[in-house]
Each structure stands twice: as structure tokens, then as C-alpha cells.
Amino acid sequence: MALLENKNCYLGNIGIIITIFNGCTVGRMDNLVEMNELCFERNGRAIFSNVNLTIPRGQVTAVMGPSGTGKTTLLRLIGGELRPSRGNVVVAGQSVPKLRRKALFQLRRRMGMLFQNSGLFTHLNVFENVAFPLREHTRLSNAMIRSLVLMKLEMVGLRGAHELMPSELSGGMSRRVALARAIALDPELIMYDEPLSGQDPISMGVLIKLIRTVNDALGITTIIVSHDVQETLSIADYTYVIADSKIIGEGTPRSIQANQSEQVQQFLQGLPDGPVPFHYPSRSLQQDLLGEKGA
Amino acid sequence: MISYIQALGRSGIDILQQYGRAGVLLYRVMFHIPNLRKGFPLVLQQIYAEGVLSLLIIIVSSLFIGMVVALQGYHTLAKFGASQELGPLVALSVARELGPVVTALLFAGRAGSALTAEIGLMKATEQLSSMAMMAIDPIRRVISPRLWGGFISMPLLTIIFNTVAIYGAYLVGVKWLGLDAGAFWSNMQASVEFHADIVNGILKSIVFGLVVTWIAVYQGYDAEPTSAGIANATTRSVVYSSLAILGLDFVLTTMMIGGW
Numbered sequence: 001m002a003l004l005e006n007k008n009c010y011l012g013n014i015g016i017i018i019t020i021f022n023g024c025t026v027g028r029m030d031n032l033v034e035m036n037e038l039c040f041e042r043n044g045r046a047i048f049s050n051v052n053l054t055i056p057r058g059q060v061t062a063v064m065g066p067s068g069t070g071k072t073t074l075l076r077l078i079g080g081e082l083r084p085s086r087g088n089v090v091v092a093g094q095s096v097p098k099l100r101r102k103a104l105f106q107l108r109r110r111m112g113m114l115f116q117n118s119g120l121f122t123h124l125n126v127f128e129n130v131a132f133p134l135r136e137h138t139r140l141s142n143a144m145i146r147s148l149v150l151m152k153l154e155m156v157g158l159r160g161a162h163e164l165m166p167s168e169l170s171g172g173m174s175r176r177v178a179l180a181r182a183i184a185l186d187p188e189l190i191m192y193d194e195p196l197s198g199q200d201p202i203s204m205g206v207l208i209k210l211i212r213t214v215n216d217a218l219g220i221t222t223i224i225v226s227h228d229v230q231e232t233l234s235i236a237d238y239t240y241v242i243a244d245s246k247i248i249g250e251g252t253p254r255s256i257q258a259n260q261s262e263q264v265q266q267f268l269q270g271l272p273d274g275p276v277p278f279h280y281p282s283r284s285l286q287q288d289l290l291g292e293k294g295a
Numbered sequence: 296m297i298s299y300i301q302a303l304g305r306s307g308i309d310i311l312q313q314y315g316r317a318g319v320l321l322y323r324v325m326f327h328i329p330n331l332r333k334g335f336p337l338v339l340q341q342i343y344a345e346g347v348l349s350l351l352i353i354i355v356s357s358l359f360i361g362m363v364v365a366l367q368g369y370h371t372l373a374k375f376g377a378s379q380e381l382g383p384l385v386a387l388s389v390a391r392e393l394g395p396v397v398t399a400l401l402f403a404g405r406a407g408s409a410l411t412a413e414i415g416l417m418k419a420t421e422q423l424s425s426m427a428m429m430a431i432d433p434i435r436r437v438i439s440p441r442l443w444g445g446f447i448s449m450p451l452l453t454i455i456f457n458t459v460a461i462y463g464a465y466l467v468g469v470k471w472l473g474l475d476a477g478a479f480w481s482n483m484q485a486s487v488e489f490h491a492d493i494v495n496g497i498l499k500s501i502v503f504g505l506v507v508t509w510i511a512v513y514q515g516y517d518a519e520p521t522s523a524g525i526a527n528a529t530t531r532s533v534v535y536s537s538l539a540i541l542g543l544d545f546v547l548t549t550m551m552i553g554g555w
Contacts, residue, residue, distance in 0.1 A: 079428050081424065081427065081428070105430040105432070106430070108427075108428055108429070108430035109430045111428065112428075112429075113425065113428040115421040115424060115425050115428075116421070117420050117421045118421075119420065119421035119422050119424060119425030119426075120422070120425075121422055122420070122422070132429070132431075133429045133430075133431070136333075136429070136431050136436075137430065137431075178425075181429075185429075
């Protein structure tokens with residue numbers, strides 16, 4: 001599917017799109033997440049200005065971009081941890097910024113998020129970490145919780161590690177445990193914040209495979225924020241590239257790689273200099289070395 | 296000049312915002328009392344972590360403080376031929392002032408700093424965020440049990456402090472310096488009033504318990520999520536708590552002496 005060019009056409013404002021592959025309609029798919037004219041500022045600096053973005057149900061959508069461009073902020077806006085300065089974030093038909101606390105928490109039960117640092121509770125072992133949302137949100141018996149937790153851990157390949165403490169896990173294992181915990185309540189949407197950063201090639205391969213497998217096996221929607229270009233593009237159905245507080249490129253992995261924008265190409269190929277300069281803005285070297293006063 | 300006034304105004308607004316955030320935090324804790332099934336075990340855990348684990352420092356400190364007050368008091372009272380009044384002197388000093396104040400200061404150093412560091416670290420390692428994203432309110436799950444745990448522990452620790460300090464004074468006054476045990480206890484019983492001395496001391500400790508734990512959890516919750524930020528928050532927690540204890544002690548003592 002990712003190999004085919006697609007074109008999304010909005011039908012009115014009900015959030016339903018028709019996906020057309022090579023000119024023929026193959027299905028109707030509604031968007032789980034929509035961002036409309038989104039603006040977000042922090043300390044007077046615009047992180048996003050007039051960003052429009054849609055995340056279709058059941059697909060893996062990658063959000064990529066250089067460090068500090070607000071990729072994590074984007075996830076926090078979707079999760080309702082942050083409120084936009086202007087514009088709207090709609091998740092499952094609900095406007096997140098307008099939700100009251102109780103409704104927001106209800107909505108979050110339908111989401112899972114894997115944080116960059118895993119966010120495992122250090123005082124609980126692996127089993128209890130995964131069991132945590134089940135104990136908090138359900139009244140299932142201990143036997144049922146045990147079965148569910150072991151099944152989730154089996155899915156990420158860590159059933160044998162259920163008695164270990166987070167301090168005994170490697171970085172890759174921590175993220176797999178966090179993934180098991182994130183899917184404990186069978187969410188509709190799962191968001192990954194830099195799941196591959198700092199991982200060795202084997203862990204990276206395992207995580208990439210898991211993200212795709214979990215998405216397809218559970219039929220959920222995935223948003224993956226990353227700057228590991230090749231690995232992320234290998235599993236993404238659709239990709240957004242963010243820089244300078246706006247979307248500078250979007251499309252399927254193939255079309256994004258063929259994108260002619262210098263900025264997109266600099267990011268994808270990891271070129272040290274280009275639209276994003278190697279040097280931090282400053283006076284000329286001569287002025288600094290000779291101690292000249294100037295602008 | 297204008298920039299100076301601007302900076303002054305900005306820092307004033309920052310301080311007011313901090314008070315506002317701390318007030319909202321306290322409001323949310325006080326009006327979201329942990330429920331019996333899930334919250335009570337968490338509060339018990341915190342009473343253990345904050346109260347029971349502080350027992351050693353409280354018992355050792357109170358024993359020595361009682362002994363020192365007895366030793367100092369005996370030599371001063373002996374000059375006036377009033378050494379038999381050692382029991383009342385120690386009991387009143389401890390029950391009215393030393394018990395609540397020193398317990399609160401020790402609690403702020405031992406449990407308050409640990410609370411701030413723990414919550415700050417949970418914030419820095421995204422444990423609080425992941426909890427919130429799991430639709431679990433970190434204030435209800437993390438902050439509230441800790442605040443209630445401290446609030447309940449402090450008066451109990453103060454009672455233990457008072458008891459051990461008086462026992463320390465008994466060891467020095469009666470067992471070492473040879474005062475009559477009957478005079479020591481009967482004079483103490485005759486001088487100490489239950490309401491004016493004991494209850495007022497416990498009331499102070501309840502106020503200190505609330506304030507110290509509130510400062511500790513707020514500093515942790517509001518900490519900048521970096522190692523330097525957590526270190527600063529922990530320092531602030533102990534400094535602000537100590538100042539608040541001493542300032543509030545003066546205010547409460549004034550109110551109590553004035554009969555409210």
C-alpha cells in the first residue's frame with residue numbers, strides 16, 4: 001500500500017476521506033486525528049503556525065524533522081497535555097482543547113503513548129508496570145490481570161523478564177515494556193516519541209518490527225515521531241516532515257524521498273549544511289578573533 | 296530605570312503565579328480525598344515511608360534534646376533552689392515548643408527533601424506524564440497520598456518526640472542527678488494543662504505537617520525536570536519549610552497565648 005501514490009480528498013467537514021489509489025476508490029477511511037490551522041507558541045516563540053495535519057485510522061503515520069522542531073510537542077497537543085494557542089486538535093471526533101478534565105481522561109483511555117525515556121515506574125517491576133493501567137481502570141481479577149499482562153509481554157518478547165525491575169533492563173527492553181504497558185488497555189491510537197533514539201541496531205530492528213506488528217495485529221492507529229529516517233520510512237504508510245514551525249513535506253515514503261525541497265532533502269540525507277545552516281548565527285569569525293565591535 | 300521596574304514586576308508576577316499554582320495543587324489534593332479502595336493503601340504506604348522511616352532520627356534527636364534540656368535546666372534551677380521544678384520545665388518546653396518545632400524541622404530535612412526529590416525525579420523521567428497519558432491523575436495517585444501521609448504522620452511523630460524527650464529528661468534528672476522521681480512526675484502532672492499545653496502543641500504539629508508536606512510536594516511537582524532543577528527544588532523545599540515552621544510557630548504561639 002505504501003508503494004502506491006494516494007490522494008486524500010476531504011468530503012465536507014465530517015472528517016471522512018476517500019483514498020484513491022491510481023485513480024480508483026478502494027475504501028472510505030475516517031481520520032482519527034485532525035489538526036486544523038494549529039498554532040502553538042512557547043515563551044513567545046512559534047513552535048507551530050497554521051499547521052494542518054491528519055492521521056488516518058489504522059495506518060502508521062510518521063512525523064519527522066530536525067531536533068527542536070516540536071515533534072514531541074505535537075504528540076503532547078494530541079494527548080491534551082498542552083493546549084494550542086489557536087486552531088484545533090480533533091481526536092476521535094472530539095476537540096481536545098475544549099474537553100473538560102474528566103472527558104479528556106476518558107479520551108486518553110483510548111490512547112497509548114510511549115515516551116522517549118520509557119516512563120516506567122521505577123518502584124514497580126515489569127509485571128506491575130504493565131498491570132498498572134489494568135489495576136487502575138478495571139476491576140478484573142488478579143488471575144485475569146496476570147493472563148493479560150503475560151500476553152502483552154509475550155507480544156513484545158519479554159514474558160520471561162516479568163519479574164525484573166526497570167533498573168535491570170536495557171534501553172531497548174525498557175521501551176518494549178513501555179510498549180506492552182501502552183497497549184495494555186487496547187487503545188485505538190498509540191503514539192511513539194523517539195522510540196529508536198539511542199538504540200543499537202538489533203534493538204532498533206526489534207522495535208521497528210514490533211511497531212508495525214502491533215499496528216497491524218491490533219488494528220490500531222500509530223503515530224511515530226522520530227528522526228531515524230530510513231528505519232521510520234520502512235514502516236510508515238504516510239510521512240510528515242516538520243521544520244520552521246510548519247510542514248515542509250508530506251506523502252508516502254516513496255514520494256517524500258522524491259521530494260524536491262532542499263530542506264527535506266537535507267534532512268533525509270543528513271547533509272551537514274544547507275537551508276539549516278551548520279553555523280549558529282553569529283558575527284563573522286574575523287570580527288570575533290580580532291575583537292572588533294560590531295553588529 | 297524602566298527595565299528595573301519591569302524586572303521587579305515580572306518577578307512579582309512570577310511569585311504570585313507560584314503561590315497560585317501551589318494553591319491550586321493544595322485545593323485539588325484537599326478536595327479529591329483518596330478513595331478507600333485504592334487510596335487508603337497508598338496513604339498507608341506513605342505513612343510508612345514518611346513517618347515510620349523518620350522514627351529513628353526523631354527518637355534519637357528527642358532523647359538527646361530531652362537530656363540536654365534537663366541538664367541545662369537543672370543547673371539553672373538549682374541556683375534558685377527550684378530543681379524540683381525540672382519536670383514542669385522540660386514538659387512545658389517540649390510539649391509547647393520543642394516537640395512540634397524540632398519534629399517539623401527534622402521531618403522537613405528527612406522526609407520533605409525525599410518527597411521533593413522523588414516527585415521531581417518522577418517528573419524528569421516522564422513517569423508523571425506517562426501516568427497522565429494513561430488517564431490516571433498524578434495528583435490523585437502520587438501527590439495526594441504523599442500529602443495526606445505527611446499530614447497524618449507529623450502529629451504522631453510529635454507525640455513520640457514529646458514522650459521520648461521527657462523520658463530523656465527523666466534519665467538525666469532522676470537517674471543521673473538524683474532528683475526524686477515522685478516530685479519529678481507529680482510536679483509535671485500538676486503544671487501541665489492538657490488543653491493549653493498538650494493540645495496546642497499537637498495543633499501546631501498538624502499545621503506544620505500540612506505546610507511542610509505541601510511545600511515538599513509542590514516543589515517536587517513544580518521542579519524543572521533536570522538534575523540541577525531537582526537539586527534546587529530540594530534545597531528550596533528544606534529552606535522554605537524551615538522558615539515557614541519558625542514563622543508559623545511565632546504566629547501560632549501568639550494566637551495561643553492570646554487565647555485565640
